[in-house]
Amino acid sequence: MSIIGVDVGGTNIKAGVLQDTFEVCCRLDKPTPPTAGGIVNTIQEIVAELWRHVPGAPVGISFAGTWDNQGRVTANQLGLKNAPVKQMLQDVFGMDIPVENDAVCALIAEHRYGALKDCQVGILLTLGTGIGGGVMVHGQPLRGYQGVHGELGHMITHLDGRLCSCGQKGCWEQYAAARVLGQMAAPLTTKELADQVRNGLQSDVWQQYIHEVVGGIQSLLMVFMPEVIVIGGGLSGAGSILVGSIQQELEQTSAFQTYCPFTRVVPASFRNDAGIIGAAALAEEKP
Numbered sequence: 001m002s003i004i005g006v007d008v009g010g011t012n013i014k015a016g017v018l019q020d021t022f023e024v025c026c027r028l029d030k031p032t033p034p035t036a037g038g039i040v041n042t043i044q045e046i047v048a049e050l051w052r053h054v055p056g057a058p059v060g061i062s063f064a065g066t067w068d069n070q071g072r073v074t075a076n077q078l079g080l081k082n083a084p085v086k087q088m089l090q091d092v093f094g095m096d097i098p099v100e101n102d103a104v105c106a107l108i109a110e111h112r113y114g115a116l117k118d119c120q121v122g123i124l125l126t127l128g129t130g131i132g133g134g135v136m137v138h139g140q141p142l143r144g145y146q147g148v149h150g151e152l153g154h155m156i157t158h159l160d161g162r163l164c165s166c167g168q169k170g171c172w173e174q175y176a177a178a179r180v181l182g183q184m185a186a187p188l189t190t191k192e193l194a195d196q197v198r199n200g201l202q203s204d205v206w207q208q209y210i211h212e213v214v215g216g217i218q219s220l221l222m223v224f225m226p227e228v229i230v231i232g233g234g235l236s237g238a239g240s241i242l243v244g245s246i247q248q249e250l251e252q253t254s255a256f257q258t259y260c261p262f263t264r265v266v267p268a269s270f271r272n273d274a275g276i277i278g279a280a281a282l283a284e285e286k287p
């Protein structure tokens with residue numbers, strides 16, 4: 001198998017060729033242009049270059065932003081509003097190119113090849129600048145009306161709490177994103193803090209952060225009854241101490257003890273390459 005995965009993010013468009021071993025090779029990286037037309041042209045250039053290595057290989061695209069089922073994307077970080085990118089890709093390539101939200105692609109990557117493999121109901125949480133991820137239900141990413149995916153990070157965990165970029169107050173990601181731990185840990189870096197905790201230091205900052213993460217996970221347990229919670233994103237670099245702390249505190253909750261004593265918390269299999277691998281999985285999915 002050789003499949004091309006393209007990952008369109010806020011600052012860069014990354015791409016590579018996925019091979020049988022889940023190794024990504026032939027990597028390319030270009031800055032993300034400021035318009036939908038520019039992005040589509042850059043994708044075309046990148047794919048043309050990769051086709052020189054793997055002629056005619058199928059292509060899938062992971063793309064930041066919210067997609068509707070008409071293939072239009074709205075992405076604040078890319079300055080796009082209802083941009084008909086799916087149709088633009090079809091016009092440029094002369095064929096249908098599968099394209100999907102980046103969080104959904106990461107979810108598909110974990111389900112197809114990683115920590116959610118063979119899992120009936122599982123949740124991916126990516127702790128980064130915000131909280132992203134999604135819910136996999138019986139092999140399908142859970143979607144709302146018109147195919148739009150949910151926004152787990154904007155679940156409210158503090159009524160009338162901190163103002164969020166989405167306009168609500170008290171969203172989970174205002175308390176439990178990796179960025180927030182970075183602020184709480186200062187002047188230490190999050191890695192330095194995680195190292196200290198790993199070495200046995202009792203840290204109120206760490207406990208408070210884990211408490212906020214678990215506060216949201218409890219609600220997800222009660223709503224979805226998941227078998228597995230996968231933790232990804234920048235903070236997953238903190239390694240087993242993060243996952244271990246979350247599991248430990250989760251096991252003290254009624255949500256776990258009474259309703260979901262089966263739920264396991266595990267690290268994501270894919271980190272920086274989740275978008276490329278998930279995009280490639282989209283292309284493989286095509287009949």
Ligand SMILES: [Zn+2]
Binds near residue numbers: 153154164165168171
């Ligand atoms: Zn929000």
